[in-house]
Amino acid sequence: MRLAITPVDPFDEDSIEAWVRLNTDVVRHEIGEAGAMWTAPEMIAALQQPSKNRQERLFHGTIDGELVATGWITVRMLDNLDAADLYVAVVPARRRRGLGSEMLAHLEQVSAELGRTRLDAITDWPYDGAPDGAGAPGVEFGRAHGYAFGLGDVQRELRLPADRAVLEQLAAQAAPHHADYELRTWSGPIPDDILGSYLELSTRLATEAPTGDLEREGGVVDVEAHRSAEDVLAEQQRVPWHTVALDSEGRVVAYTDLMVPGTDPRWIYQWGTLVDPAHRGHRLGVAVKVANLLAFQTAHPEDRRRVVTWNAEVNAHMIDINEQMGFRATARGGQLQKKL
Numbered sequence: 063m064r065l066a067i068t069p070v071d072p073f074d075e076d077s078i079e080a081w082v083r084l085n086t087d088v089v090r091h092e093i094g095e096a097g098a099m100w101t102a103p104e105m106i107a108a109l110q111q112p113s114k115n116r117q118e119r120l121f122h123g124t125i126d127g128e129l130v131a132t133g134w135i136t137v138r139m140l141d142n143l144d145a146a147d148l149y150v151a152v153v154p155a156r157r158r159r160g161l162g163s164e165m166l167a168h169l170e171q172v173s174a175e176l177g178r179t180r181l182d183a184i185t186d187w188p189y190d191g192a193p194d195g196a197g198a199p200g201v202e203f204g205r206a207h208g209y210a211f212g213l214g215d216v217q218r219e220l221r222l223p224a225d226r227a228v229l230e231q232l233a234a235q236a237a238p239h240h241a242d243y244e245l246r247t248w249s250g251p252i253p254d255d256i257l258g259s260y261l262e263l264s265t266r267l268a269t270e271a272p273t274g275d276l277e278r279e280g281g282v283v284d285v286e287a288h289r290s291a292e293d294v295l296a297e298q299q300r301v302p303w304h305t306v307a308l309d310s311e312g313r314v315v316a317y318t319d320l321m322v323p324g325t326d327p328r329w330i331y332q333w334g335t336l337v338d339p340a341h342r343g344h345r346l347g348v349a350v351k352v353a354n355l356l357a358f359q360t361a362h363p364e365d366r367r368r369v370v371t372w373n374a375e376v377n378a379h380m381i382d383i384n385e386q387m388g389f390r391a392t393a394r395g396g397q398l399q400k401k402l
């Protein structure tokens with residue numbers, strides 16, 4: 063059986079919608095209710111108006127005109143220039159016939175043409191599965207193609223409303239430890255006066271968070287690129303909520319980002335949280351996370367969505383904070399890597 067593989071035209075919205083439908087079905091097949099995927103409007107916006115530092119390329123794999131597999135490549139344009147993120151999905155009824163391998167070979171070839179030699183992939187499986195992904199389709203498929211298992215993640219979620227009394231108690235317990243810092247919370251773009259130090263810290267997330275056996279490179283500090291990424295978020299109708307901690311000189315030394323999708327009634331995404339290593343030990347991690355969630359919940363008391371977050375299984379400190387806030391484990395994930 064041969065797969066016909068074609069790139070998805072960024073302005074062919076029907077093709078993008080079909081791509082998103084297949085990927086949504088596949089992630090739900092893997093981890094059920096816990097499966098979260100970009101919406102079609104989010105993907106359309108990212109494809110039609112890419113930011114300065116991030117590009118998506120989508121592929122359809124069809125047999126006799128029927129869409130049975132998809133491919134997804136994400137590349138960064140200003141940093142991580144040797145890397146590409148790859149994702150292959152095959153409808154359950156057509157698996158173990160080599161279709162996933164055909165799509166992966168195509169993605170690897172396109173990546174090589176783009177000069178990308180470090181290939182990263184993520185895959186999900188149920189929480190009661192093996193922590194090292196043994197037996198999980200995505201991990202076994204990756205291993206069969208030379209992708210080493212680099213880091214195990216756990217997905218957790220908290221159904222809103224969070225217990226306000228618990229959050230307020232966590233905030234009160236942390237407060238005496240960070241009296242020398244100012245917390246600032248807002249929704250929308252990062253204000254100009256703190257953007258420089260926010261970017262200096264947030265671009266270190268990839269290397270400061272646990273990396274397991276993975277090779278990782280930080281991001282580049284580029285104000286224009288960040289503003290273009292914020293423009294994409296606005297096009298995607300994703301509303302960011304930020305809390306930062308500022309030191310006595312007004313520099314960002316801790317931050318957390320929540321992303322609230324305007325086109326998805328089910329999810330809110332907890333994105334990065336990082337405390338500058340020079341400012342650890344002041345409970346700033348719990349302080350910024352709790353303040354951000356409390357601020358969102360105060361502004362939207364009627365919201366009943368689920369806040370979803372991913373942590374490396376070895377990141378005991380962050381997991382402890384999340385569990386105290388009320389997050390509960392729902393699925394596992396793995397980060398795989400291959401060097402061409």
Ligand SMILES: CC(C)(COP(=O)(O)OP(=O)(O)OC[C@H]1O[C@@H](n2cnc3c(N)ncnc32)[C@H](O)[C@@H]1OP(=O)(O)O)[C@@H](O)C(=O)NCCC(=O)NCCS
Nearest residue numbers: 150151152157158159160161162163185199200202203206
């Ligand atoms: C992973 C996935 C794409 C594989 O698609 P597929 O078409 O079944 O893959 P192939 O038939 O090309 O499999 C190639 C080899 O991978 C390994 N493999 C694939 N699925 C496996 C499974 N469930 N268990 C064990 N090994 C598996 C086998 O070695 C297989 O060769 P074999 O069938 O001759 O034994 C598909 O299961 C899927 O869509 N999973 C969900 C999304 C995902 O996790 N993607 C991976 C991230 S890139």
